[in-house]
Amino acid sequence: MAGVNLSGIVKSYGALQVVHGIDLDVSEKEFVVLVGPSGCGKSTTLRMIAGLEEITAGELTIDGRRMNRIAPKDRDVAMVFQNYALYPHLNVADNMAFGLRIRKMPKAEIKTTIDDVAEILGLTPYLERRPADLSGGQRQRVAMGRAIVRHPKVFLFDEPLSNLDAKLRTQMRAEIKRLHNRLGVTSIYVTHDQVEAMTLADRIVVMNDGNIEQVGTPMELFNNPANTFVAGFLGSPP
Ligand code: ADP
Numbered sequence: 001m002a003g004v005n006l007s008g009i010v011k012s013y014g015a016l017q018v019v020h021g022i023d024l025d026v027s028e029k030e031f032v033v034l035v036g037p038s039g040c041g042k043s044t045t046l047r048m049i050a051g052l053e054e055i056t057a058g059e060l061t062i063d064g065r066r067m068n069r070i071a072p073k074d075r076d077v078a079m080v081f082q083n084y085a086l087y088p089h090l091n092v093a094d095n096m097a098f099g100l101r102i103r104k105m106p107k108a109e110i111k112t113t114i115d116d117v118a119e120i121l122g123l124t125p126y127l128e129r130r131p132a133d134l135s136g137g138q139r140q141r142v143a144m145g146r147a148i149v150r151h152p153k154v155f156l157f158d159e160p161l162s163n164l165d166a167k168l169r170t171q172m173r174a175e176i177k178r179l180h181n182r183l184g185v186t187s188i189y190v191t192h193d194q195v196e197a198m199t200l201a202d203r204i205v206v207m208n209d210g211n212i213e214q215v216g217t218p219m220e221l222f223n224n225p226a227n228t229f230v231a232g233f234l235g236s237p238p
């Protein structure tokens with residue numbers, strides 16, 4: 001019952017169909033990674049789950065509730081983007097508090113929440129800083145903090161680490177996985193990086209041209225690719 005369920009999900013922009021009726025069941029607390037070449041529909045799929053794009057056809061449920069017509073703020077999801085999308089004029093604490101103020105959370109409760117989340121992410125010394133005075137890794141943590149403060153059940157990540165250098169990427173990848181386990185959330189993570197997919201995923205979803213080619217554990221896909229596309233995409237490490 002819990003988790004995220006996509007059934008026959010279609011997305012069209014005008015006459016152009018870019019997601020062709022995909023089915024996917026993500027279990028509660030699972031870490032699922034969507035991979036595939038640029039333009040195959042990964043972000044569009046994630047944005048439909050978040051409610052940032054209208055679903056053209058098909059059914060989306062989260063925790064067994066039909067989501068198609070539910071506004072993003074009323075879904076139990078939070079999304080972390082590649083470009084962080086932080087407010088440059090607000091400090092770290094206010095960036096993380098922004099969504100809570102909109103939801104009219106009491107001031108004292110906001111402070112406790114921000115302090116807790118900052119502690120988890122190692123951001124306590126930086127709460128007064130503006131985004132411009134943070135490193136790339138710290139900005140990424142703030143972006144995650146902003147998602148976490150709402151206590152969502154589902155985390156959506158759209159290539160969150162692609163602006164970071166290789167060393168930091170490896171470190172943040174481990175942090176994201178730790179966070180996923182610690183918070184007990186369900187995560188759907190988009191990347192075009194095969195190594196990232198292989199190391200993070202409970203299951204990998206391989207997309208190509210608006211379709212799902214195969215779903216399986218990293219080992220299943222690596223050892224038993226359904227077709228040459230999957231084999232070519234995951235089979236040969238870069
Ligand atoms: P990915 O994230 O896998 O790189 P996207 O989901 O961003 O791919 O895009 C899938 C397809 O949908 C692409 O062909 C893209 O050009 C198209 N697309 C995305 N957003 C729009 C839009 N707002 N209007 C028209 N076409 C779009």
Ligand code: MG
Pocket residue numbers: 042043044
């Ligand atoms: Mg994308």
